[in-house]
Amino acid sequence: MALTKEQIAQRxxxxxxxxxxxxxxxxxxxxxxxxxxxxxxxxxxxxxxLLGMGPFPYEGEEDPDLINAGKQTVTTIPGSVFFDSAMSFxxxxxxxxxxxxLGAMEVSETGDIxxxxxxxxxxxxxxxxxxxxxxxxxxxxxxxxxxPKGESKLLPQCxxxxxxxxxxxxxxxxxxxxxxxxxxxxxxxRAPGVSADEIRSKTVGTLIVDGDIPxxxx
Amino acid sequence: MALTKEQIAQRxxxxxxxxxxxxxxxxxxxxxxxxxxxxxxxxxxxxxxLLGMGPFPYEGEEDPDLINAGKQTVTTIPGSVFFDSAMSFxxxxxxxxxxxxLGAMEVSETGDIxxxxxxxxxxxxxxxxxxxxxxxxxxxxxxxxxxPKGESKLLPQCxxxxxxxxxxxxxxxxxxxxxxxxxxxxxxxRAPGVSADEIRSKTVGTLIVDGDIPxxxx
Amino acid sequence: xxxxxxxxxxxxxxxxxGATIMMGGFxxxxxxxxxxAALVKKDVKNITCISNNxxxxxxxxxxxxxxxxxxxxxxxxxxxxxxxxxxxxSGELDVELIPQGTLATRCMAAGYGxxxxxxxxxxxxxxAAGKEVRNFNGRDYLLEMAFDSDFAIxxxxxxxxxxxxxxxxxxxxxxxxxxxxxKITIAEVEELVEPGELDPNIIHTPxxxxxxxxxxxxxxxxxENRTVRKRG
Amino acid sequence: xxxxxxxxxxxxxxxxxGATIMMGGFxxxxxxxxxxAALVKKDVKNITCISNNxxxxxxxxxxxxxxxxxxxxxxxxxxxxxxxxxxxxSGELDVELIPQGTLATRCMAAGYGxxxxxxxxxxxxxxAAGKEVRNFNGRDYLLEMAFDSDFAIxxxxxxxxxxxxxxxxxxxxxxxxxxxxxKITIAEVEELVEPGELDPNIIHTPxxxxxxxxxxxxxxxxxENRTVRKRG
Numbered sequence: 001m002a003l004t005k006e007q008i009a010q011r012x013x014x015x016x017x018x019x020x021x022x023x024x025x026x027x028x029x030x031x032x033x034x035x036x037x038x039x040x041x042x043x044x045x046x047x048x049x050l051l052g053m054g055p056f057p058y059e060g061e062e063d064p065d066l067i068n069a070g071k072q073t074v075t076t077i078p079g080s081v082f083f084d085s086a087m088s089f090x091x092x093x094x095x096x097x098x099x100x101x102l103g104a105m106e107v108s109e110t111g112d113i114x115x116x117x118x119x120x121x122x123x124x125x126x127x128x129x130x131x132x133x134x135x136x137x138x139x140x141x142x143x144x145x146x147x148p149k150g151e152s153k154l155l156p157q158c159x160x161x162x163x164x165x166x167x168x169x170x171x172x173x174x175x176x177x178x179x180x181x182x183x184x185x186x187x188x189x190r191a192p193g194v195s196a197d198e199i200r201s202k203t204v205g206t207l208i209v210d211g212d213i214p215x216x217x218x
Numbered sequence: 219m220a221l222t223k224e225q226i227a228q229r230x231x232x233x234x235x236x237x238x239x240x241x242x243x244x245x246x247x248x249x250x251x252x253x254x255x256x257x258x259x260x261x262x263x264x265x266x267x268l269l270g271m272g273p274f275p276y277e278g279e280e281d282p283d284l285i286n287a288g289k290q291t292v293t294t295i296p297g298s299v300f301f302d303s304a305m306s307f308x309x310x311x312x313x314x315x316x317x318x319x320l321g322a323m324e325v326s327e328t329g330d331i332x333x334x335x336x337x338x339x340x341x342x343x344x345x346x347x348x349x350x351x352x353x354x355x356x357x358x359x360x361x362x363x364x365x366p367k368g369e370s371k372l373l374p375q376c377x378x379x380x381x382x383x384x385x386x387x388x389x390x391x392x393x394x395x396x397x398x399x400x401x402x403x404x405x406x407x408r409a410p411g412v413s414a415d416e417i418r419s420k421t422v423g424t425l426i427v428d429g430d431i432p433x434x435x436x
Numbered sequence: 437x438x439x440x441x442x443x444x445x446x447x448x449x450x451x452x453x454g455a456t457i458m459m460g461g462f463x464x465x466x467x468x469x470x471x472x473a474a475l476v477k478k479d480v481k482n483i484t485c486i487s488n489n490x491x492x493x494x495x496x497x498x499x500x501x502x503x504x505x506x507x508x509x510x511x512x513x514x515x516x517x518x519x520x521x522x523x524x525x526s527g528e529l530d531v532e533l534i535p536q537g538t539l540a541t542r543c544m545a546a547g548y549g550x551x552x553x554x555x556x557x558x559x560x561x562x563x564a565a566g567k568e569v570r571n572f573n574g575r576d577y578l579l580e581m582a583f584d585s586d587f588a589i590x591x592x593x594x595x596x597x598x599x600x601x602x603x604x605x606x607x608x609x610x611x612x613x614x615x616x617x618x619k620i621t622i623a624e625v626e627e628l629v630e631p632g633e634l635d636p637n638i639i640h641t642p643x644x645x646x647x648x649x650x651x652x653x654x655x656x657x658x659x660e661n662r663t664v665r666k667r668g
Numbered sequence: 669x670x671x672x673x674x675x676x677x678x679x680x681x682x683x684x685x686g687a688t689i690m691m692g693g694f695x696x697x698x699x700x701x702x703x704x705a706a707l708v709k710k711d712v713k714n715i716t717c718i719s720n721n722x723x724x725x726x727x728x729x730x731x732x733x734x735x736x737x738x739x740x741x742x743x744x745x746x747x748x749x750x751x752x753x754x755x756x757x758s759g760e761l762d763v764e765l766i767p768q769g770t771l772a773t774r775c776m777a778a779g780y781g782x783x784x785x786x787x788x789x790x791x792x793x794x795x796a797a798g799k800e801v802r803n804f805n806g807r808d809y810l811l812e813m814a815f816d817s818d819f820a821i822x823x824x825x826x827x828x829x830x831x832x833x834x835x836x837x838x839x840x841x842x843x844x845x846x847x848x849x850x851k852i853t854i855a856e857v858e859e860l861v862e863p864g865e866l867d868p869n870i871i872h873t874p875x876x877x878x879x880x881x882x883x884x885x886x887x888x889x890x891x892e893n894r895t896v897r898k899r900g
Contacts, residue, residue, distance in 0.1 A: 018669045019669025021876050041669055043830075043875075043876070045876070046606070047536065047537075048462045048465075048606050048609050049462075049606050049608055049609050050605075050606050051874050051875070051876055052830070052868070055665055056663045056664050056665040057664055057665070058664060058665060058666075058667050059664040059665075059666075059667070061664075062659060062662055062664060063605065064464075064465065064657035064658070064659050065465060065466065065593075065604045065605040065606060065607040065657070066605045066606055067462070067463065067465050067606055067659075067660075067661070068606075069462075070661060071462075071463040071464075071465070071660040071661040072661045072662075072663035073659060073661070073662055073663050073664065074663075076605075076868055077863075077864075078862070078863040078864025078865075079828060079829075079830035079832065079863030079864060079875065080868040081832050081868045081871040081874040081875065082603075082605050082606060082608055082868050082869050082871075083608070083871075083874055084540075084608050084609065084610070084611070084612045084613060084640075085462070085488070085536070085537075085539075085540035085609050085610045085613065086540040086541055086543070086544040086612075086613045086780070087780075087874070088537075088540070089536065089537025089540050089541065089557075090541075090779060090780035090781055090848070091848075091874070091876055091877070092537065092781070093537065093555065093556055093557075093780065093781025093782070094778070094779055094780060094781035094848070095781065096876045096877060097876075112560075122521050122524075122525075123533065124513055124514055124515035125511060125512050125513035125514050125515070125533045126512060126513070126533060126534075126535055126536070126563075127512050127513040127535075127536050128512070128535065128536035128537060129535075130535035130536075130537075130538075130557045130558050130561060130563060131535045131536060131537030131538065131555075131556075131557040134555075134556035134557045134558065134559060135537075135556045135557065135781060161561065161562055162560060162561045162562075163561060164559075164560065164561065165559065165560035165561070166560075236437045237437025239644050259437055261598075261643075261644070263644070264838070265768065265769075266694045266697075266838050266841050267694075267838050267840055267841050268837075268838050269642050269643070269644055270598070270636070273897055274895045274896050274897045275896055275897070276896060276897060276898075276899050277896040277897075277898075277899070279896075280891060280894055280896060281837065282696075282697065282839075282889035282890070282891050283697060283698065283825075283836045283837040283838060283839040283889070284837045284838055285694070285695065285697050285838055285891075285892075285893070286838075287694075288893060289694075289695040289696075289697070289892040289893040290893045290894075290895035291891060291893070291894055291895050291896065292895075294636055294837075295631075295632075296598075296630070296631040296632025296633075297596060297597075297598035297600065297631030297632060297643065298636040299600050299636045299639045299642040299643065300636050300637050300639075300837050300838060300840055301639075301642055301840070302772070302840050302841065302842070302843070302844040302845060302872075303694070303720070303768070303769075303771075303772035303841050303842045303845065304548070304772040304773055304775070304776040304844075304845045305548075305642070306769075306772070307768065307769025307772050307773065307789075308547060308548035308549055308616070308773075309616075309642070309644055309645070310549070310769065311548065311549025311550070311769065311787065311788055311789075312546070312547055312548060312549035312616070313549065314644045314645060315644075330792075340753050340756075340757075341765065342745055342746055342747035343743060343744050343745035343746050343747070343765045344744060344745070344765060344766075344767055344768070344795075345744050345745040345767075345768050346744070346767065346768035346769060347767075348767035348768075348769075348770075348789045348790050348793060348795060349767045349768060349769030349770065349787075349788075349789040352787075352788035352789045352790065352791060353549060353769075353788045353789065379793065379794050380792060380793045380794075381793060382791075382792065382793065383791065383792035383793070384792075541780070541782075548773070549787075549788070550773075550785055550786055550787070551786055551804035551805065551807075551809060552786060552804060553782055553785070554782055554783055554784060555781075555782070556781070572783035572784060572813075573783065575783075577783060581804075602869075603869075604869065605868075605869060636837075637834075637835075637836065637837060637870075638869075638870035
């Protein structure tokens with residue numbers, strides 16, 4: 001059965017390691033914060049200028065001067081620190097952020113990503129996405145495997161305007177965990193009850209299926 | 219009579235204007251701080267990271283964490299601010315410092331300056347001088363008119379390795395105030411009792427003497 | 437020299453039609469509410485605005501849009517604004533979308549006296565069109581130019597009469613770099629104190645960058661996306 | 669992940685012969701006294717040191733010079749050090765003198781993920797030899813490369829166990845940029861506190877840049893140029 005968005009986030013959270021500094025994009029990526037494994041210390045970076053992002057505030061405790069990059073009210077935790085936008089993107093470009101998780105409209109088998117613009121539709125802007133994908137050490141895409149029309153969002157080449165080239169390493173969808181290798185998409189794990197054949201049928205582009213592919217365990 | 223070093227500083231202090239941010243080099247330039255005209259507000263920048271430099275501390279009140287670019291113990295004043303070296307030179311390069319006063323070994327009639335290196339002698343380094351001369355909006359050189367051998371320090375071209383090119387606008391020596399113009403050195407004021415002829419005789423390079431040159435008034 | 441102005445109207449008095457203005461803030465957080473109101477009142481036109489976002493329909497820079505004061509918007513994200521969309525589609529408004537880090541860094545470059553910077557962001561995308569690409573140590577970078585802005589308008593939490601500023605929490609965002617980058621920098625602050633009342637060790641923007649300062653009033657601090665959790 | 673080390677000896681344990689080390693401080697102000705002592709004790713050799721100054725004969729980086737541990741010194745000013753002069757003249761020590769602002773900016777570039785920066789400093793001088801000159805808006809700039817340093821060793825006033833740092837007064841100097849620039853950054857602090865004890869709004873170096881932190885002891889804080897005025 002296909003994963004829920006919560007489960008996609010939960011699966012991605014298993015990639016977290018102790019001491020990681022992590023930037024989580026808007027949407028499914030934000031949910032990853034709810035599944036940080038016990039016993040490890042992960043610090044969340046918000047590119048508007050906060051390291052050590054805490055949970056949403058209790059009602060009545062919202063502080064308009066304290067928001068995340070999604071403009072949501074948030075809180076600090078012990079050890080939090082504020083800084084300006086130049087330093088924030090400086091630390092991203094300098095490779096200090098260990099992992100970035102973000103959504104996508106399309107990902108190509110060479111690791112290109114498109115997630116900011118649809119020709120003919122109003123363009124809202126790339127925000128920090130182009131900086132993040134260009135510079136983060138390690139990027140995981142969290143997305144549904146297919147678009148609302150049922151078409152694969154994994155493609156030989158992106159058709160939409162690019163956000164970044166050759167930058168994505170791993171994709172977690174509602175159907176599969178897929179690594180991007182030199183030879184194309186490589187199936188790593190299947191959603192429980194979803195067959196490799198089903199995943200192949202919903203993936204346009206080279207999908208390497210090497211031996212038995214394990215199911216995800218939650 | 220030739221000016222004392224204190225008098226050179228005193229003359230330079232007349233160039234200060236209300237609201238100026240000023241960087242004073244080591245030696246005679248440092249003395250300028252003692253002659254800031256009454257009624258105007260001048261803020262001293264020290265390139266090691268201090269804006270709003272106060273006087274030397276009273277004995278027993280020295281703070282090893284609070285020094286100027288000459289590594290002398292100093293104090294703060296109300297409105298002082300500390301910052302790092304990158305921001306300090308950033309504000310210099312961005313033209314935020316209104317006036318820099320520094321010493322020199324040689325100045326050319328096109329505004330080149332040499333003040334950091336003598337071939338054959340141990341080189342101590344340029345410190346912040348190259349940044350200051352390259353980037354300050356307005357630079358005044360404070361120096362003796364001749365070197366200990368009696369040779370002019372004002373020259374058609376510098377003979378020593380340069381600190382900066384075409385950057386000096388004004389020179390105040392023990393004998394004269396000289397502007398650097400497109401046509402060369404231009405005599406603006408004479409030290410009390412020093413004739414234009416004497417200044418000309420001690421200056422190698424074009425010296426424009428246009429009409430009667432006033433004496434400095436203290 | 438007195439940097440203290442009476443209010444926003446006085447501080448923006450000489451901003452003329454056609455000016456380029458940097459405006460601090462991220463979304464509606466840390467925006468110069470008083471100066472925006474004064475600019476709307478003054479009805480200055482043909483403004484080029486450099487700001488991360490364009491506000492919402494009825495707040496922030498959105499108020500200037502509604503009043504048709506903007507000729508061009510340079511921003512990284514302009515969602516949440518219907519009037520913006522309308523003016524863009526009708527051709528009344530020119531827009532240049534640039535990556536958020538590039539926006540921050542081009543401000544910073546101006547403040548640090550760097551004419552241009554190299555950045556990874558946008559390589560291989562349409563953002564790179566017409567720009568110089570240069571390889572350093574095996575990676576491609578875009579050459580991006582420092583901004584040149586007539587005015588920078590920033591919002592700080594506390595300021596002193598020498599122009600020293602302290603921002604609060606994430607309301608800092610673009611404000612410090614813009615403060616450094618403006619030819620004329622105007623700061624509005626929630627609290628204006630005497631020089632010496634702020635600890636010199638914790639000032640974010642040294643007063644040398646700030647030409648005008650005034651105590652703002654009536655801050656609404658609207659929250660764009662109020663998100664809360666239930667009490668356990 | 670624990671960033672807290674017991675002392676300087678533990679913090680510098682893996683610094684090997686031939687390493688490149690950035691060292692914070694301006695003159696003897698804000699230098700990592702504990703780590704310098706530990707490096708002397710460890711007797712690591714052939715070090716390339718990036719630091720604004722080289723200490724004095726018997727203090728600061730001068731102690732490493734005396735112990736002949738340095739292969740190369742990259743600095744802006746190296747006066748006040750007789751041993752330095754001797755080693756330089758004898759060819760034991762290589763030295764690269766660069767403008768102070770260029771030194772700061774090359775550290776900053778590394779910390780901000782910029783491969784290179786353009787600066788006005790040194791144009792037309794011997795510092796420009798072999799470097800690319802480029803004209804922007806009618807002025808010439810030199811292209812200067814970001815530093816690449818194995819370690820950065822900095823000294824802060826207060827730090828917390830998450831690595832957040834606050835410097836004191838002009839002891840800040842090069843420390844923040846170097847902290848951002850090192851592949852491994854080691855911070856020694858006068859006071860080490862729990863996360864949450866430092867105000868998140870006034871931290872100079874966010875902990876993300878700091879890999880190791882320890883509480884230093886026995887700071888001498890020698891004054892290089894004690895200058896006082898008489899009491900009126």
